[in-house]
Amino acid sequence: MTDHDALADAFEANRKRLRSVAYRMLGSRAEADDAVQEAWLRLSRSGVGDVHNLGGWLTTVVARVCLDLLRTRKARREESFDASATEPVLHHSVDDADHELTLADSVGLAMLVVLETLTPAERVAFVLHDMFDLPFEEIAPIVGRTPTAARQLASRARRRVQGKGENAEANRERQRHLVEAFLRASREGDFDALLALLDPEVIARTGPAAAALGVADEVRGAKGVAQIFAGRARGARVAMIGDQFGLVWAPGGKPQVVFAFTTAQGKVTSIELIADPERIAALDVTIVGR
Numbered sequence: 001m002t003d004h005d006a007l008a009d010a011f012e013a014n015r016k017r018l019r020s021v022a023y024r025m026l027g028s029r030a031e032a033d034d035a036v037q038e039a040w041l042r043l044s045r046s047g048v049g050d051v052h053n054l055g056g057w058l059t060t061v062v063a064r065v066c067l068d069l070l071r072t073r074k075a076r077r078e079e080s081f082d083a084s085a086t087e088p089v090l091h092h093s094v095d096d097a098d099h100e101l102t103l104a105d106s107v108g109l110a111m112l113v114v115l116e117t118l119t120p121a122e123r124v125a126f127v128l129h130d131m132f133d134l135p136f137e138e139i140a141p142i143v144g145r146t147p148t149a150a151r152q153l154a155s156r157a158r159r160r161v162q163g164k165g166e167n168a169e170a171n172r173e174r175q176r177h178l179v180e181a182f183l184r185a186s187r188e189g190d191f192d193a194l195l196a197l198l199d200p201e202v203i204a205r206t207g208p209a210a211a212a213l214g215v216a217d218e219v220r221g222a223k224g225v226a227q228i229f230a231g232r233a234r235g236a237r238v239a240m241i242g243d244q245f246g247l248v249w250a251p252g253g254k255p256q257v258v259f260a261f262t263t264a265q266g267k268v269t270s271i272e273l274i275a276d277p278e279r280i281a282a283l284d285v286t287i288v289g290r
Helices: 003-026 029-046 054-079 081-085 097-104 109-115 120-131 136-143 147-188 191-197 207-213 222-229 277-282
Strands: 198-205 218-220 236-241 244-249 257-264 267-274 285-287
Touching: 003 029, 003 054, 003 109, 003 120, 029 054, 054 120, 054 136, 109 120, 109 147, 120 136, 120 147, 136 147, 147 191, 147 236, 147 244, 147 257, 147 267, 191 198, 191 222, 198 222, 218 222, 236 257
Parallel strands: 198 267
Antiparallel strands: 198 218, 236 244, 236 285, 244 257, 257 267
């Protein structure tokens, strides 16, 4: 066996744990796989050398890669704030057996939603310490803080997680009821019921789906949006789009149009109709209702 083969075997022995670390930090299988692959590239270029704890070294590398990705993600959201305000954030959950195993021994989807509210440094410190028992002396250089400051990051994150975890799940259940009520009112053509569910400043963006509905690309206001949907959603079904509830028109079980909802304070604040096949293919859509 060559040195490269031995190195590859040692890396494979750590891969599952590294993916678990990266997934908890990033909430995305694709990004987690990228982070783990980057760790392998760095290992294959540098070798183990005098490294006595390969697992710890790899965890540190993955954590630093994840921190960079989180910071890039945050900066990108801030730079495109106006654009993101007009487009719902759809997180893609993993749909294979490995994902199920990951979530089974993880903190669950609700926790991942809460982790999104943390700063990148808070998230890394919390995940590494509270979920993987890394000491703050090892976390500190990863996040560029002193051990005391790293401890404070994790403590602050812990307080936020404990305060919001249950709320995230409750909010999602409220969103499901709201979407179900919207679908029911739309199917029945109940204009007044639709108005009651819509925020007065609601925005509907139809884009390429507009032609099928015969409406403008963008409609603002509760009355205009209610007119679009009254009596029109008979074939739609409730679905999970990423980790949010929405609607999907899926003849034969194949999604053709996705209705991505944004809700706040018990009202629908925006609806985006997504008809582009490539965009739909990139979404994690799971039909959950009739």
